[in-house]
Amino acid sequence: MSNYPPKPPQNVPSGIAEKLTDQSPDVLRDIARYADELAEHREREAQLPEQDEQDEDVEVEADRPDDVFSKVTITVKEINNHRYYY
Structure with a gap:
């Protein structure tokens, strides 16, 4: 272990790192x-959402x-909580 505190990753906003x-x-x-x-x-x-799309495809195929x-x-x-089938 180092005697110095670790440096935060570059993608961590500085405000968060300072608070920590x-x-x-x-x-x-x-x-x-x-x-x-x-x-x-x-x-x-x-x-x-990916799972929902897969589920919808299965439902549509079953209804064909x-x-x-x-x-x-x-x-x-x-659209606006209404489903449209094309």
Whole structure:
């Protein structure tokens, strides 16, 4: 371990880095846990729209009549909480 405090990563805003240097070790550990949980939450949120789109594709394929060609695609657009199928 070094006798000098670590340097913050370049992508951390200086205001946040300055605030962190004033905190106790216990508070810093709490902040680290919170930051990890927040990062995981945001990653899950980013994956939700992708999952919803995949689910919609499956629903549309299941609703397709038997006499419609398999290569026909349906696009679903949501505008003002209304779904439009093209």
